[in-house]
Amino acid sequence: MAAHPELEARARAVAAAPAGEVPSPCVSICRMDPASGLCEGCCRTIDEIAAWSRLDDAGRREVWRRIGQRARLDAAGSGRRAVANRAAGAQE
Template sequence: MKKNKVLSPCINICQTDPINGYCRGCGRTRIEIASWGNKKTSDEWKRKNLKEAENRLVGVQRSLFAMAYKEKHERLYSQSLKK
């Protein structure tokens, strides 16, 4: 994994809130989630969306997301160094 690659914010808590339409794990909408899988989606858009999605999360939910995303990034980066 490239160090500057924008890692998907998915933390495997995939549940859409029926009221606001945001994923309870990462704060993204279904359309945003689909856009991340599109190879034409720019890293610039992903970085902006990552911040927007994180800002939708509040309190403990936001803290848990930040911790899980950081651990995911560190785990994947350290695995790439072993290759």
């Protein structure tokens, strides 16, 4: 998975925004990375992508929080295994 500084910045903006409509993380680069199990464009899992339209604002903000974490881990050089483990909720 490539580093996603734009997604990390967008995740911070969503977290700081007042209540209201939460934008989709989709950037129209829809390819799942087999090593991490995350979309190469938006850093979401397939389950998060599938559930997006049914999530309330709190659920969507939680997905954005995870995206921000994943982007930071990847940018910090933690590698795909750590990002994949975190995406799956596993401990390192």
